[in-house]
Amino acid sequence: MKGSFHIIVQNERIKYEFVLRRNLTIIRGDSATGKTTLVDMIREYKSLGEGSGVELFCEKQCIVVEGNGWEKQLSDVGQSVVFVDEGNRFVSSVEFARFIQETDNYYVLVTREGLSALPYSVEEIYGIRSSGKYGGLKPLYHEMYQLYPDAANTSELKPKKIITEDSNAGYQFFANICNEIGIECVSAAGKSNICSELLKCKDENIVVIADGAAFGPEIEKVLKVIGQRKQVVLYLPESFEWLIIESGVLNDKEIKAMSEKWENYIESSQYFSWERFFTDLLIKKSSGGYLEYNKKNLNKAYLATAVKHKILKQVEWWKEA
Amino acid sequence: MLNIFFGDMEDVIFNTSVYFKNVYHDEWITAPLSVEMIAEVDKSKVIDGGVIDSPVLGKIPPTSLSGGVKTLMLIENRPDKVFNATNCGNNCAKWLLKIAEKKDVTINLRYMMDFGKGNFNIKVLNDDRVVHCMEELVAAAIQYV
Structure with a gap:
């Protein structure tokens, strides 16, 4: 899979909007920012479709993989965006890294672990913040922001x-x-x-x-x-x-x-x-x-x-x- | 004291949200410390043992609280178990220290949580070293995460 994918997930209360540009995206940050809620909404949409009350817009299928049966869940999936919430031990395993290397999906992993087996970019580590873009009766707008913007920023340092x-x-x-x-x-x-x-x-x-x-x-x-x-x-x-x-x-x-x-x-x-x-x-x-x-x-x-x-x-x- | 084992650990409750759902009691939610933690971390108000008022999600059950707050309540109420506190963000660090003021607490961490600029007493169980500030903690534990 290649390209960038614009994803919108929303219900009557919350709206998430973000763009994925690479095969591996990491979401972390403070507790209570809405990471698990995002994954829950995707799971509900995948399970019940529009009958869930969740709307999901993405040109690729979005699914959630979890628990001990992750390998089986992934075995039939291709050209999809796969979300994994925190609390799934397999994410840090070498087996998982080996397995997904040979797939053509994009992966969004909610975790604070470093995941040394996965070669993800510093630019694709995000937090979620509520921007307050929508107020009142409209859903609260959540966006992803780079946790390490300009981590490589320049300075006037004279290196030794x-x-x-x-x-x-x-x-x-x-x-x-x-x-x-x-x-x-x-x-x-x-x-x-x-x-x-x-x-x-x-x-x-x-x-x-x-x-x-x-x-x-x-x-x-x-x-x-x-x-x-x-x-x-x-x-x-x-x-x-x-x-x-x-x-x-x-x-x-x-x-x-x-x-x-x-x-x-x-x-x-x-x-x-x-x-x-x-x-x-x-x-x-x-x-x-x-x-x-x-x-x-x-x-x-x-x-x-x-x-x-x-x-x-x-x-x-x-x-x- | 707060005891932390950094990195992979056997016999730890890894998925704290699932564990919380199956073991929590209503009294945990209304305990003064929980009310404070829920107010600060989740920006939510405890109505009673079964209902919390969230500014984003509306009226929610305790199972819909953040993974961080649920893990903190488990650590407070089930000191006989070791929990994966990686589900707690940096905004939970001060509450971990507060819980550990009153009793010995052991947690597992798989990332370098930021415990702030102040002094503290944390025992790094990987090599039984006691550290007192972030600089010492980073030097002692960075190799394990």
Whole structure:
């Protein structure tokens, strides 16, 4: 399944409206914001249709999966939006992650757990808030909002150290340019090691670079470790390959068109996470040219001054370095 | 004291909403602490043991309260059990500390709940360490969630 889906769920008292853009969406946040009510309304509509008193508008089927029979419930479902409420232990299992990887559904998971087996984006973690858009006799309007907007926001921090999630081409790229300006660059060798790397460093100006497309499971922990430390900045592009693609160094018209709405081109059953799509796209588009991309070993052409500067032009914090 | 086991735990009541539905008593709802928690977390008013007035949902039964408040009431009223408090959002943290002021409470957490800027006494059961602020709690427990 690919594309974005506008969903409206409402009854006489409550209205929810949101857009899903990727295969994995997480809803969390404070208690009593209406997460379970949303799932309950979808379950009732699926079970009784319009006779439930719930109205649901979505071009795809919406269903709720729960309990020990989740695998059986999912086995016949395709091209659907699947909701799972909190309280379902299977959501954090490796079996669930393996199973849904091979399906062509979108999943909306209500949970505060990190779910380390699922590569979801920092941009697709939402809370629900009542906007008060409708008052009086109209249903109370609920919308989803990004819990970590601009988690990768820029700042005027002058970094003394860079920590990269990547240990391959991305690390090699940033290590090279850090070396040029005399600052340290360390690979955490995986997103799950970033917290421990941060705990080792105190009172340093640090930029953490990780793949935002799959950093969802770590974002809350990393933000807790950062706490009030103003000298740590997160930089979370979709992935290093995305950074190259978006820089325009490949000068490819098809890429320009695709970048307007990536979600229309990324088939969820093929790409569990967008970072894999960007890697494949970059390899395909650069194949045979002087910028031919190799994820394991960075092609030196990416370190040529003009190319390097074009890639770094999009990196706001770099201008301060 | 509040005792927390972080991460996956055996013999924990995981789906607290289902458990609450099957074990709660009307007196739990009208207890002063519950009335306060329901007012603050759910922004709702307890009418009696069977009816709560919600500004969004109208008159609702206790089973329709938020997962967070239902879990808090279970923790308060069934100290013999260990509940999955991951169903409680950060807005339940102060109530967990308040419940634990009067008795020893053990909960399971699968995320790093924010207990605020103040001082507290929390025992991290994974390694029996007692911590007193968020910075200490994060350092002690982040590896388990």
